[in-house]
Amino acid sequence: MDIYHQTLAELCVGLEKGDFTSVELTQSLLDRVAVEDKRLNSFITITATEALAAAASADEARANGNTGALNGLPIVHKDIFCTKGVKTTCGSKMLDNFISPYSATVVKKIANAGAVVLGKCNMDEFAMGSSNETSFFGPVRNPWNLECTPGGSSGGSAASVAARLVPAATGTDTGGSIRQPAALTGTVGLKPTYGRVSRYGMIAFASSLDQAGMITRSVEDAARMLGVMAGFDKRDSTSINQAVPDYLASIGKSIKGLRIGIARQHFDEGLDERTRTKVKDAISVLESMGATTIEIDLPNINLSVPTYYVVAPAECSSNLSRFDGVRFGYRAENAEDLLDLYCRSRGEGFGDEVKRRIMTGAYVLSAGYYDAYYIKAQQVRQLIADDFKEAFFNVDLIVGPTTPSPAFKLGDKVDDPIQMYLNDIYTVGANLAGLPAMSIPCGFVNDMPVGLHLVGPHFGEEVLLRCGHQYQQETDWHMACPEAFK
Amino acid sequence: MSLNKNQAQHIAMLARLKLSDDEYAESVEKLSKIIDFVDQLSAVDTTDIIPMAHPLAAAQRLRPDDVTEVDNRDHYQQNANEVVDGLYLVPKVLE
Structure with a gap:
């Protein structure tokens, strides 16, 4: 098997056995990125020199018997994570000249585990978008159909993993920005519990919703990445001080007896018929493996x-x-003056969607509207969170579709913000309630991938990973590679 | 409800954003749609519901008020557009 088809787990075995070195692996993927990314635009910055130096250090560490969980393994970071000495743009003209003076905690932890960072991935500007079309650096293309969006905002992360440019990428998820692109590109995307992974050095969008996670090709690799990324950080005031379990240790256990909640609201008229069939098929597979399904109600989820x-x-x-x-x-x-400097720098530096969101925010927080919009929304948010809490008294996880339909064409929804926002209909609930959630591939509609969405209770990452990994032992949707990138 | 251009200009000023005339026209149209869309929340009965402050109902952590960071000013100012003697330069504020 060509080296670029291998998952983190497989590459780890190859490095351990000495089939190849990290320098060889890194050079081979850098060569592949240089050629293949011309079609995708998934990278903003390629850090070849730094990557080869890190690979050499990883090989040396391995020779000395000193290996971290990601030693010598290539990954990419979404360009929202501050990386010391490297351009960190957040997909914006505003930060096109920004060389980060420090590294995010996630970046440090992944480096300390021995990973080799190939570069920084394209994304919607400031993570605001569901199609990667708001990036100052141009849209990313979907490896399954280059005319389609890979989703967003972590579109570069998802496309690069799906196209086998790299086995794993970091991402961030505020309303679905890891899970929606994972669904649209046939990859695995995990958004952990709010507070599970440090937000320090992750450029902030909406601080009560933002959470870092990863996009990989297998659930097993997601478990490996989460073990490295999770944990308390005193530099993030909303980081939760709770021990990090050994995620890889529990994924092998059977899902017999697992109680899966199915919410009728996740299968209403907004869902594409063929996507519904694929999701129902996946639920049948889980039932055949010994899980039981229970109908639940999430009355406020709409x-x-x-x-x-x-x-x-x-x-x-x-x-x-x-x-x-x-x-x-x-x-x-x-x-002309200080006010003009502020207004023009922001007017010229931000793109349309970012300006629209800033103005929406300024409006709902402005005098006379704060109670009617912001306080009201935080009350409804509590109702939505209470619905999930109630559901988790009776079920271990909730399963449904990740997105209403497979990937749409670039340009199709760019002029209609409401249609674009409704892409997040099945994913935002988990952010509002701070719950862990994951998308895994569960089939194809018209040759485009479909995602299965799993939502767990707070700190229920283990049950999501176990269910997802067991599903991937029975199915091979996650092994499929886009024809154009084989 | 739909916004008018004056309201859009007021919001843009609050947000410190300078927009072109074309951008105002588009903002009025699209922001109105967004406001109409989120207006459906007004129909929800939220009597006695406490607005959520934290998704895990956690309290904000405090730490002792000690100096924990070292001075990295020169390093940080490498990203600034105009700096003199360690000070950020902006257009004149006082005559």
């Missing part, structure tokens, strides 16, 4: 998208106020 589009823009308008053209980032030329 309010999750409007709730999200109050809370997230409000937090975004506050977080993005730091971009002022003074201390770092884009600065407009020939400003």
